[in-house]
Every structure is written in structure tokens, then in C-alpha cells.
Amino acid sequence: MYKYKPAKRAAASIYILLTFVLVAVTAAIFLLIPLIGEYDIYVAAAYWIVHAFFSCVMIPMYFRHSMISISHDEIVQYSGMFTLTSEFMPMDSVKSVTTVITPLSRFTGLNFIIINALGSKILLAFMRKDDCLEATRYINDIIRSRKV
Amino acid sequence: MNGPQAVRAAAKEKKSRLRSFLRRRQHPIKIINYTSKNIWLLLIPVTKYLVAERFDFHSWIRTNWLDILTIIAIFAFAVLRWLFIYYEIEEDGIIAHTGLFGILTTKVYFSEITTFSCTQGYIYNAVNACTMFIETNADSIPKTDIKLVLSEKCVGEIYEVVTRQGKKLPKFSVSPKKTYLLVFSLLFSSTLSGMILFGTFMFEVYRFAGNELGRKMEEQFIRRVNGEIIKIDSHFLRLSSTIPKAVLVLGGIVLGGWMISFTANLMRHWSFTATRCGSQLIVQSGIATKRKHVINREKINFLDFQQTLLMKIFKISSVTLYCTGYGKKRREFSALIPITTDREMWASLKILEPSVPKPKTEISTGRHDLMRFMLIPAMLCFIPPAAGTAAKLILSKWHEEINIIMVLAVIPFVWLLIVQINAAFSTRMGFKNGYCTLVYCPMYQFHKIVIPKKNISKISVSRNIFQRKNGTCTLKVYTNAEKTKYHKVKSLPYDKVIDICIREGYLMEIQKI
Numbered sequence: 001m002y003k004y005k006p007a008k009r010a011a012a013s014i015y016i017l018l019t020f021v022l023v024a025v026t027a028a029i030f031l032l033i034p035l036i037g038e039y040d041i042y043v044a045a046a047y048w049i050v051h052a053f054f055s056c057v058m059i060p061m062y063f064r065h066s067m068i069s070i071s072h073d074e075i076v077q078y079s080g081m082f083t084l085t086s087e088f089m090p091m092d093s094v095k096s097v098t099t100v101i102t103p104l105s106r107f108t109g110l111n112f113i114i115i116n117a118l119g120s121k122i123l124l125a126f127m128r129k130d131d132c133l134e135a136t137r138y139i140n141d142i143i144r145s146r147k148v
Numbered sequence: 149m150n151g152p153q154a155v156r157a158a159a160k161e162k163k164s165r166l167r168s169f170l171r172r173r174q175h176p177i178k179i180i181n182y183t184s185k186n187i188w189l190l191l192i193p194v195t196k197y198l199v200a201e202r203f204d205f206h207s208w209i210r211t212n213w214l215d216i217l218t219i220i221a222i223f224a225f226a227v228l229r230w231l232f233i234y235y236e237i238e239e240d241g242i243i244a245h246t247g248l249f250g251i252l253t254t255k256v257y258f259s260e261i262t263t264f265s266c267t268q269g270y271i272y273n274a275v276n277a278c279t280m281f282i283e284t285n286a287d288s289i290p291k292t293d294i295k296l297v298l299s300e301k302c303v304g305e306i307y308e309v310v311t312r313q314g315k316k317l318p319k320f321s322v323s324p325k326k327t328y329l330l331v332f333s334l335l336f337s338s339t340l341s342g343m344i345l346f347g348t349f350m351f352e353v354y355r356f357a358g359n360e361l362g363r364k365m366e367e368q369f370i371r372r373v374n375g376e377i378i379k380i381d382s383h384f385l386r387l388s389s390t391i392p393k394a395v396l397v398l399g400g401i402v403l404g405g406w407m408i409s410f411t412a413n414l415m416r417h418w419s420f421t422a423t424r425c426g427s428q429l430i431v432q433s434g435i436a437t438k439r440k441h442v443i444n445r446e447k448i449n450f451l452d453f454q455q456t457l458l459m460k461i462f463k464i465s466s467v468t469l470y471c472t473g474y475g476k477k478r479r480e481f482s483a484l485i486p487i488t489t490d491r492e493m494w495a496s497l498k499i500l501e502p503s504v505p506k507p508k509t510e511i512s513t514g515r516h517d518l519m520r521f522m523l524i525p526a527m528l529c530f531i532p533p534a535a536g537t538a539a540k541l542i543l544s545k546w547h548e549e550i551n552i553i554m555v556l557a558v559i560p561f562v563w564l565l566i567v568q569i570n571a572a573f574s575t576r577m578g579f580k581n582g583y584c585t586l587v588y589c590p591m592y593q594f595h596k597i598v599i600p601k602k603n604i605s606k607i608s609v610s611r612n613i614f615q616r617k618n619g620t621c622t623l624k625v626y627t628n629a630e631k632t633k634y635h636k637v638k639s640l641p642y643d644k645v646i647d648i649c650i651r652e653g654y655l656m657e658i659q660k661i
Binding site: 073082083084085087088089090092093118119120122 | 285449602604605606607608609610611612613616626627628629630631632633634649653654
């Protein structure tokens with residue numbers, strides 16, 4: 001049985017991306033939207049609140065609650081922010097695996113596995129590259145052994 | 149062989165070669181489908197000029213040669229497409245050569261077919277053509293695996309091959325009682341489904357005739373209907389003098405929707421027959437549009453016993469069957485047993501699907517969950533009065549009309565509240581004899597789902613903040629299907645759900661959420 005938690009590097013990457021977004025949106029509010037006029041500070045403040053909530057509450061919650069367990073019989077994923085979800089997929093249902101490895105993913109942690117079954121799928125997000133490759137290999141081995 | 153005999157033999161051989169070449173092709177009516185859908189828009193002016201020039205072909209061709217050439221080119225291209233598309237029957241499957249110039253070759257093995265269907269509308273009926281659909285569980289092809297328009301004879305030939313395994317086996321047939329069908333369709337046809345049917349019809353008109361023409365036809369239709377209604381009202385009913393027009397329109401929509409739904413229900417199910425023959429189910433239905441389906445029983449994903457609240461009170465239900473390809477086409481239901489009494493339904497189900505057990509559940513919601521089911525519908529009930537009050541402030545002259553519309557708009561929400569109160573006492577789930585049973589009511593309709601355990605592809609248990617406090621959860625059961633398909637059962641006791649999941653082998657690794 002394999003157990004994985006999302007890569008901490010992925011959280012760091014998301015924060016870096018969010019910082020870029022924050023700078024870009026703030027610049028857009030102050031420089032590029034003349035229609036807002038004197039209300040730009042309120043619009044920016046509203047955006048900052050949403051941004052802060054997302055960064056300080058949602059992302060830590062997601063990374064704290066997320067856990068993936070892959071065994072010979074089933075794939076279990078725990079995830080969620082306010083609504084916590086456990087998803088169970090019997091290994092017999094798994095038909096194929098799609099792996100998404102982004103460039104520089106060893107440093108960014110932006111690796112994903114999509115497990116496809118008839119009528120459903122599970123997305124295992126933000127995995128370490130080694131974990132991602134190991135899990136893919138393990139699931140593919142099980143599918144292969146089943147077909148022989 | 150002497151001279152004339154040899155010539156005759158050669159001609160005969162050529163004829164038989166041509167016949168065998170055409171035999172595997174689609175019905176020639178498909179050529180019209182392959183031409184542009186607006187080809188007739190080009191034909192009208194060309195024909196008009198021919199008539200204007202009093203059938204003087206020479207001058208007609210001289211002046212309209214470009215238009216005529218364009219039409220001929222379109223038809224020639226359609227014929228070319230038609231020539232390249234054909235099918236072959238092999239011992240173990242059917243091969244279809246489709247796509248532009250027949251470049252796509254699809255082989256479907258008979259053992260993999262989930263549904264073999266043929267439908268015949270009015271026009272196809274007149275020219276002895278049928279649309280044949282062959283479906284499998286493969287989801288790599290987004291639409292139908294094989295779809296061909298063939299002559300009745302060719303479809304019959306393929307049908308014989310597909311159903312040959314059950315030829316010598318006994319057949320068990322079920323047909324709904326016509327009186328039940330008439331009475332229950334009359335009582336339980338819904339306005340909403342009527343409106344959906346009308347919407348689909350108009351969409352088809354738009355698709356067929358193009359947007360501009362579709363809009364014109366709709367305007368003409370509405371104008372004519374309006375004129376007729378005003379005429380009837382002024383001569384006989386005189387309703388518009390006593391009841392506000394807005395209310396009359398609403399009433400008309402409800403009545404019209406119900407009428408459409410009732411007629412469609414009746415036309416679909418009047419000649420409905422389901423037959424079990426070995427590992428196949430053969431379903432025939434329709435008066436105007438004739439439909440025939442051969443369903444592989446081993447590939448049925450699940451059964452859905454459907455009831456509205458009124459049907460529940462009167463112990464009436466219908467059974468829908470979910471199998472890839474069955475009921476997929478527009479304006480089609482995937483019925484297994486059309487509307488009938490519960491007793492009749494169980495008797496029919498025993499004949500058609502004897503392996504399906506009577507649904508057994510283990511856990512259910514109850515009185516203590518009432519508030520959770522009532523909350524949203526109760527809140528929705530306040531929307532029409534609030535909207536009405538706001539509207540009265542803006543439209544001061546329309547108070548009476550707004551009041552009536554407000555009352556009418558509240559009715560569906562109040563009905564939803566009543567339905568959901570009932571749902572609080574009848575939401576259930578359980579596993580028994582290798583089958584999972586889920587009973588839930590997402591909106592107005594109650595669903596009792598019976599899924600073989602092997603067809604469950606995923607189970608998801610989720611809890612929001614409130615559910616974590618009151619010990620409940622929302623269960624989603626995903627089933628084998630072409631698209632993502634799940635059944636959502638809310639407010640079930642979390643601990644019991646987890647216990648059942650562990651017992652049924654869905655949870656080896658448990659982490660409480």
C-alpha cells in the first residue's frame with residue numbers, strides 16, 4: 001500500500017503564482033481601469049481580502065486534509081476545504097491512468113494523476129514527481145496483471 | 149457457350165456485382181442528408197426561373213448555369229460520400245466504413261454490443277429506410293459507435309445476426325395494459341416534460357431549417373395560435389373579460405405542456421413490448437416513430453424505479469433501464485416497464501429481469517432529518533412573494549396580476565416542500581445479494597436505484613461543517629456509464645454509511661472525516 005500527501009513544494013509554487021496574480025491584479029486596478037476612479041482602493045481592498053482568505057485559509061486547509069492511499073484493492077482519496085470528501089474507487093473499476101507532469105515539476109510539485117474508470121474519475125493533484133511516477137507504475141502493473 | 153449466351157451471362161454477372169455493391173450501402177435517402185441542409189434554398193430560385201421561362205431549358209441553363217452547376221456539385225459530392233460508406237458482416241462482428249470517403253473503419257464485435265437500435269420515422273417509413281445504431285461501452289468514440297441509414301431489409305438481416313444466439317430459446321414478453329397506460333398518462337403527465345419536448349421540437353426545427361427561417365416559423369405559429377385563441381375566447385369562453393391575460397397565458401402554458409407530455413407519453417408507449425430472450429432484451433415501441441432495441445442484459449448498468457409523489461401515493465411506478473446506447477437519442481426514454489401499478493410492475497420485472505432482487509435497504513433518514521430536507525424548499529417558497537412585492541413597487545398598475553402570478557409561482561415551491569418532507573422519510577440505502585439499493589429524491593421525482601455491485605465505479609462520502617456536527621453525510625455512488633453519472637443520497641448517518649462501506653469492501657483504509 002502506498003500513501004501520499006500533496007507535495008509541500010506545490011503549495012510554495014501556488015503561493016508564488018498567487019503573488020504574481022496579486023501584483024498583476026493590483027496593478028490592473030490602479031493603472032488600467034480608469035472607470036473605477038476614486039473607488040479603486042475599495043476594489044483593490046475587496047480583492048486583497050478574497051486573496052488573503054484564499055491564501056491563508058483555503059490553501060492550507062486543502063493541503064492539510066488531502067491524502068491519497070493506493071492499495072491493491074482500492075484507491076482512496078481524502079480531500080476538501082470546508083466540505084471534506086473521501087472517495088473510494090475499487091481497483092477493478094480502473095480502466096486507465098493519465099499522468100500529467102509539468103515542466104520543472106521536480107521543483108514545483110505540479111504533478112497530477114487522473115485515474116479513469118467507466119463513468120467516473122479521480123484526480124490525484126499536486127504529487128511529488130517520484131510519487132507520481134511510482135503510483136502510475138503501481139496502478140499500471142495492477143491493470144496489466146489483470147489483463148493477462 | 150455461343151455468342152448471345154455469353155453476352156447474357158456477362159450482363160447477369162455485371163448486374164449481380166452491382167447488386168452486391170449496392171446491397172451493403174446505405175439507403176439512397178441518405179444522399180439527401182449528405183447534401184447541405186439548406187440545399188432547397190438554392191433549388192427554389194432555380195426552379196422559379198425555370199417556371200418563369202416557361203420551361204425553356206436552353207435559356208434557363210444559359211442564365212442559371214452557375215447555380216445549376218453548384219447544385220449538381222453538391223449532389224455529386226453527396227453521392228460520392230454515399231458510395232464510400234458501407235458495412236460488412238463477419239462471423240464475430242460488424243464492420244462499418246464511415247467518414248469522408250470511407251476512411252474510418254470501425255469493427256464492433258457482437259459480444260461487445262450493449263445496444264442495437266433501429267428507429268423509423270414517418271419519412272423513412274414511407275421509403276422503407278431505418279436508422280441503425282450500434283453502441284458499446286467504449287468511450288473512445290464520443291457519439292454512436294456505428295450509425296447507418298439502411299433499408300429495412302438490411303437492418304432485418306443485421307438484426308437476425310445480432311439476435312441469433314437466442315433464436316431457439318424461449319421468449320418472455322411483457323406489454324403494458326392499454327387502459328392503465330391511458331389513465332396513468334392522463335393523470336401523471338407533467339407540464340415540465342411537455343415544455344421540454346416542445347423546446348426540443350423547436351430546436352430540431354431551428355437545426356433543420358436554419359435560425360432565420362426557424363424564427364419566422366415560430367413567429368407564424370405563435371401568431372396563428374394567438375389568433376385562434378382570441379377567436380375561441382371571443383365566441384365561446386369569454387375568459388379574457390374576467391381573468392387577467394397574464395394568468396390566462398400561464399394557464400395556457402401549463403395546459404399546453406401537459407397536453408404535449410400526455411400525447412408524447414401515449415405515442416411512445418402505446419405499442420410498447422419488452423421481450424427477454426436469453427441474454428438479450430428486445431424492446432419495441434412507438435406509433436409514429438417506430439423503435440426497436442436489442443439490449444445486452446449482461447451490460448445493463450442499473451435499473452431506476454421512478455415515481456412522483458402522486459404516483460407514490462397511488463402505488464404506481466415506471467422502471468427505466470440504463471444501458472449504454474438505450475434512450476440516448478433525443479426525445480427518447482430508456483423505459484423497461486412503462487407506467488403501471490406496483491403489483492404489475494413487479495410481475496413484469498420478474499419476467500424480464502428475474503435476477504434483480506426486490507430492493508432492500510439498511511439505513512434511512514427519518515423524523516430527525518426533516519429540517520435538513522425542508523430548509524431549501526422552505527426558503528424557495530419565499531422567493532415569489534419577495535419578487536412579487538418588489539415588482540409591485542415598480543409596476544403599480546399591475547397589482548392584481550402580480551398577486552395571481554405570485555400565488556401561481558409559489559405552488560411549485562410548496563409542492564417541492566411537500567415532496568421533500570416525504571423524501572425525509574424515504575431516503576434510504578443498502579446492500580443485499582450483490583446489489584446496491586439507493587432511494588432518493590433530488591427534486592420532484594423519487595428514484596429507487598438498483599445497481600449490481602460490480603457496476604459501481606466509485607463511492608464518495610462528503611461532509612460539510614454542519615454535517616460534521618450532526619453526524620450525517622452525503623453519499624455519491626458513481627456507476628458505469630458513458631458519461632460521469634452518480635446518485636446523490638443526502639443526510640445519511642455517517643457512521644452507518646462507513647460501516648456498510650467497510651463491510652462491502654469499499655474501505656480498506658479508513659480515515660474519519
